Amino acid sequence: MDGNTMLELIDLRAGYDTVRGFVRAVDGVNLRLKSGEFLGIAGESGCGKSTLAYAIMGLLRDQARVESGAILFKGRDLVRASAEEWKQLRWTGMAMVFQSAMNALNPVLSVGEQLVDAIHAHRKVSEAEARAMAVEMLALVDINGDRLKSYPHQLSGGMRQRVMIAMALILKPDLLVMDEPTTALDVVVQRSIIEKIAELREKLGFSVIFITHDLSLLVEISDTLAVMYAGKVCEYGPARGLFDGPLHPYSRGLMNSFPSLTGPITRMGGIEGRTPELLALPPGCRFAPRCPEAVERCREAEPALLPAGADRSCACWLHGETR
Amino acid sequence: MKYFLRKLGMLLFTLFVALTINFFLPRLMPGDPAQALLGKMENIPPEQLDSLRAAFGLDSQEPLPLQYVHYLGNTLRGNFGVSFSRFPMPVAEVMRIAIPWTLALMGISTILSFIIGTGLGILAAWRRETRLASLTVGVFSFIRSFPYFWFGLVLIYFLAFKLRLFPIGGAYAVEATRGSAAWWLSVLDHGILPALTICISSIGAWLLTMRNNMINVLAEDYILVAMAKGLPLRRIRSLYAARNAILPSVTGFAMSLAFIVGGGLVTEMVFSYPGVGYMLYQAVNAKDYPLMQIIFLFIAASVLVANFIADIVVMFLDPRVRDGAK
Amino acid sequence: MIKGFLRTLVSNGKSLVGLLILGAFILIALLAPIIAPYPPKADRVETVVALGPPATNEEQIKEETPSADLDILTYRSTTTKDYQKVIHYFPLRAKPSAAHILGTDQAGHDLFSQLVWGSRVSLFVGLSTGLFVTLVALALSLVSGYLGGIVDDVISFFTNVMLVIPGLPLMIVIAAYITMRGVAPIIIILCISEWPYPTRLLRSQVLTLKNRDFVRVSASLGERTSFIVFREILPNMISIAMAEFFAMSMLAMLGEATLEFIGLGNVAVVSWGTILFWAQTNGALLSGAWWWFLPPGLAIALVGTSFVLINFAIDEISNPRLRKR
Numbered sequence: 001m002d003g004n005t006m007l008e009l010i011d012l013r014a015g016y017d018t019v020r021g022f023v024r025a026v027d028g029v030n031l032r033l034k035s036g037e038f039l040g041i042a043g044e045s046g047c048g049k050s051t052l053a054y055a056i057m058g059l060l061r062d063q064a065r066v067e068s069g070a071i072l073f074k075g076r077d078l079v080r081a082s083a084e085e086w087k088q089l090r091w092t093g094m095a096m097v098f099q100s101a102m103n104a105l106n107p108v109l110s111v112g113e114q115l116v117d118a119i120h121a122h123r124k125v126s127e128a129e130a131r132a133m134a135v136e137m138l139a140l141v142d143i144n145g146d147r148l149k150s151y152p153h154q155l156s157g158g159m160r161q162r163v164m165i166a167m168a169l170i171l172k173p174d175l176l177v178m179d180e181p182t183t184a185l186d187v188v189v190q191r192s193i194i195e196k197i198a199e200l201r202e203k204l205g206f207s208v209i210f211i212t213h214d215l216s217l218l219v220e221i222s223d224t225l226a227v228m229y230a231g232k233v234c235e236y237g238p239a240r241g242l243f244d245g246p247l248h249p250y251s252r253g254l255m256n257s258f259p260s261l262t263g264p265i266t267r268m269g270g271i272e273g274r275t276p277e278l279l280a281l282p283p284g285c286r287f288a289p290r291c292p293e294a295v296e297r298c299r300e301a302e303p304a305l306l307p308a309g310a311d312r313s314c315a316c317w318l319h320g321e322t323r
Numbered sequence: 324m325k326y327f328l329r330k331l332g333m334l335l336f337t338l339f340v341a342l343t344i345n346f347f348l349p350r351l352m353p354g355d356p357a358q359a360l361l362g363k364m365e366n367i368p369p370e371q372l373d374s375l376r377a378a379f380g381l382d383s384q385e386p387l388p389l390q391y392v393h394y395l396g397n398t399l400r401g402n403f404g405v406s407f408s409r410f411p412m413p414v415a416e417v418m419r420i421a422i423p424w425t426l427a428l429m430g431i432s433t434i435l436s437f438i439i440g441t442g443l444g445i446l447a448a449w450r451r452e453t454r455l456a457s458l459t460v461g462v463f464s465f466i467r468s469f470p471y472f473w474f475g476l477v478l479i480y481f482l483a484f485k486l487r488l489f490p491i492g493g494a495y496a497v498e499a500t501r502g503s504a505a506w507w508l509s510v511l512d513h514g515i516l517p518a519l520t521i522c523i524s525s526i527g528a529w530l531l532t533m534r535n536n537m538i539n540v541l542a543e544d545y546i547l548v549a550m551a552k553g554l555p556l557r558r559i560r561s562l563y564a565a566r567n568a569i570l571p572s573v574t575g576f577a578m579s580l581a582f583i584v585g586g587g588l589v590t591e592m593v594f595s596y597p598g599v600g601y602m603l604y605q606a607v608n609a610k611d612y613p614l615m616q617i618i619f620l621f622i623a624a625s626v627l628v629a630n631f632i633a634d635i636v637v638m639f640l641d642p643r644v645r646d647g648a649k
Numbered sequence: 650m651i652k653g654f655l656r657t658l659v660s661n662g663k664s665l666v667g668l669l670i671l672g673a674f675i676l677i678a679l680l681a682p683i684i685a686p687y688p689p690k691a692d693r694v695e696t697v698v699a700l701g702p703p704a705t706n707e708e709q710i711k712e713e714t715p716s717a718d719l720d721i722l723t724y725r726s727t728t729t730k731d732y733q734k735v736i737h738y739f740p741l742r743a744k745p746s747a748a749h750i751l752g753t754d755q756a757g758h759d760l761f762s763q764l765v766w767g768s769r770v771s772l773f774v775g776l777s778t779g780l781f782v783t784l785v786a787l788a789l790s791l792v793s794g795y796l797g798g799i800v801d802d803v804i805s806f807f808t809n810v811m812l813v814i815p816g817l818p819l820m821i822v823i824a825a826y827i828t829m830r831g832v833a834p835i836i837i838i839l840c841i842s843e844w845p846y847p848t849r850l851l852r853s854q855v856l857t858l859k860n861r862d863f864v865r866v867s868a869s870l871g872e873r874t875s876f877i878v879f880r881e882i883l884p885n886m887i888s889i890a891m892a893e894f895f896a897m898s899m900l901a902m903l904g905e906a907t908l909e910f911i912g913l914g915n916v917a918v919v920s921w922g923t924i925l926f927w928a929q930t931n932g933a934l935l936s937g938a939w940w941w942f943l944p945p946g947l948a949i950a951l952v953g954t955s956f957v958l959i960n961f962a963i964d965e966i967s968n969p970r971l972r973k974r
Contacts, residue, residue: 154642341814468957539971619822627814
């Protein structure tokens with residue numbers, strides 16, 4: 001692997017134990033993220049993208065676990081990292097922004113206290129220095145320093161998410177993982193957050209993994225895109241190329257779908273049906289039952305993710321002729 | 324501030340409701356217990372008769388609303404009538420003797436059980452995988468199903484009667500001079516067993532509430548964020564988990580307190596501890612209605628005030644409540 | 650819905666133990682006449698013997714005086730021309746023996762029989778109060794939560810007020826004013842002091858459900874209120890209502906025992922609470938008669954624990970976070 005690689009996932013399998021057995025939410029994912037790269041991961045809810053994010057951060061909990069594979073962060077395999085190593089690496093090396101800032105911020109501590117305790121956990125600095133760092137970071141996300149005393153409920157939704165971003169970046173990590181960071185916000189605020197992230201990436205030069213169900217948003221802001229379906233990457237390539245011509249029928253469907261106005265219950269406009277149950281996967285291609293273009297072969301054997309043109313790959317039998 | 328005023332208003336209104344219940348209860352009861360009582364008692368001194376009249380509105384010429392106004396006025400002036408069983412002692416005087424014992428016993432044991440139960444609840448949730456945690460939860464759930472008074476009897480039987488570690492009842496050694504060191508020691512000696520009864524019986528309630536709250540809070544994203552930030556576990560447990568989990572516990576103080584006070588009263592009865600509970604027991608047996616009424620009022624008022632204090636504590640613990648956002 | 654719920658209860662270890670304990674006690678209560686060796690209020694056994702030959706008759710007529718410390722006849726017999734009636738009085742305040750495995754009380758009643766028969770009253774008062782309070786709370790919370798507005802304001806205001814008025818002192822005062830006949834008054838008093846607890850909890854559940862998508866959709870589609878309330882909201886309240894039922898039954902059982910122990914119940918009724926009342930009145934504790942006051946309390950605690958266990962399971966079913974990992 002070259003020195004420019006920030007993160008590499010090798011045949012990663014992760015999921016969670018249930019009474020009915022192990023549900024493999026991430027099923028053999030291979031991805032590579034270069035230093036400074038903006039990788040977007042798209043897919044409907046239940047496709048395993050969040051499990052992937054939590055696995056990368058080592059934050060899988062309850063019954064969830066990494067089953068096999070490797071997560072190489074700057075060449076170091078995190079799957080085998082000890083709790084202590086994780087503790088030192090998280091927030092200094094990689095940090096995360098969650099879907100709902102309201103839930104990710106402790107309601108009874110002020111914004112300042114929550115920013116400062118992240119600093120104190122990793123750096124031996126005085127209270128005053130830590131506060132200065134916090135004010136500086138808040139300024140980067142356009143929040144006035146006297147907001148340090150504010151409590152989460154006193155901020156607007158957009159401000160809370162910007163506080164979360166400031167908190168994630170406070171120790172200048174190399175990688176920022178964002179799990180649906182804008183889903184809970186309205187469109188205008190969403191736009192401003194996205195622009196803020198782009199601006200900060202310019203300034204600070206971190207890599208980003210940005211996870212959302214909104215593919216049309218991702219093609220605008222990402223360098224590279226991975227589309228996930230039922231635990232697998234079904235298309236991967238530069239955002240530009242995917243925007244100009246998605247290869248996988250699922251990607252096409254996602255591109256055509258529009259976000260619903262009612263919020264979380266998004267109905268995918270372009271695709272009929274629902275994501276398959278991971279414990280009862282259809283034979284052949286996992287997308288075949290919903291695919292408008294499926295042929296007999298799709299229902300018999302599963303296609304692998306194979307190169308399909310420059311820098312791109314796709315897991316679909318219909319791209320056999322390009323191979 | 325709005326929150327404070329709302330809670331204060333609620334306190335005053337509930338006090339008023341308690342007063343009203345107290346007024347109407349004897350007047351609404353079927354079978355007219357007062358008349359029966361009057362029939363039984365012969366040569367009632369006039370003061371006692373007045374007291375009875377005040378309590379029941381007997382052969383009063385006044386219409387009910389006027390009686391009610393007079394009752395409220397008497398209550399505000401601290402005029403609660405005369406005790407039947409300790410005639411001619413005013414019931415307020417009887418209460419003055421009983422209240423310190425109850426406040427000390429119940430106050431100390433309730434605070435202790437809250438602290439211990441909540442602490443154990445935090446630990447039981449934090450280390451919920453361990454055998455010790457499940458065992459603690461199991462044992463206290465079992466104890467919680469005991470009737471307080473019965474648990475008191477069991478403790479008396481084994482610790483006081485069989486092993487003779489503690490006195491069997493009462494609150495102090497009668498032979499000691501009041502206020503002397505020996506007397507204070509005897510007070511301590513007599514207080515341990517009833518306090519233990521209230522404490523152990525009520526720990527379970529706090530423990531289970533706190534454990535469930537903690538488990539809910541531990542599943543929140545901000546706990547995950549705190550872990551990810553690499554905070555020391557102690558800090559996560561106290562400032563992130565327990566600090567949030569205790570809020571519903573303090574709010575739920577109302578419900579639990581009403582039970583614990585009830586249990587404490589019966590505990591006093593079992594131990595012949597000369598507090599308000601034992602007084603209530605004696606009043607019930609002697610059909611001393613004026614005394615019963617003031618005791619009910621006192622208990623209701625103390626529980627209401629304790630709740631009000633809990634509401635104020637929540638205000639300090641939860642910034643959302645301070646701002647009236649919740 | 651209810652069937653599925655019960656099946657889940659049985660499959661959970663904790664609730665299975667709880668259900669077994671509760672079932673055992675209910676069985677004991679139902680089979681009391683078979684299990685208990687004597688009727689609860691019996692202080693003697695009468696046997697009628699046909700007259701035999703005169704020689705043995707003389708023996709039977711003999712009156713026996715039991716040990717000196719008990720100043721009462723244990724045996725007495727009357728003889729007529731055709732038969733002889735032998736009355737065997739039970740000893741008073743006897744220690745456990747083969748004839749009375751938990752001894753007898755001050756009036757010679759067999760304590761084991763009383764314990765068995767007493768389960769009827771204690772369980773009946775507990776469960777029926779629990780049921781009644783839960784039904785009242787369900788009705789109030791559905792009306793209050795679903796209709797909202799002024800109805801909700803009034804109901805929830807009074808719920809909150811009554812919630813903080815301490816229940817036991819209120820029960821004691823009410824009970825002191827009325828004469829207890831049977832157990833109905835006790836059930837009414839328990840209901841009066843218990844109703845606010847489940848009402849508040851169930852109301853907040855109604856409010857949560859009301860804002861769920863499926864209810865909103867139905868409401869926007871113009872479904873009848875009765876359909877939404879009974880077909881969509883009510884079925885989703887079963888587990889929480891069951892939990893409240895068991896919690897309130899337990900409270901009622903403890904409350905009943907407490908009132909009776911203080912002497913405010915009907916002391917002529919045989920229940921676990923009145924056994925404890927008589928034990929206390931007769932100084933069972935200080936005469937070391939543990940067989941008198943320990944078993945009724947243990948019985949209450951066991952039934953109470955069975956309720957707690959069932960509720961643990963219901964909590965786990967309705968709140969996945971509480972489930973064991």
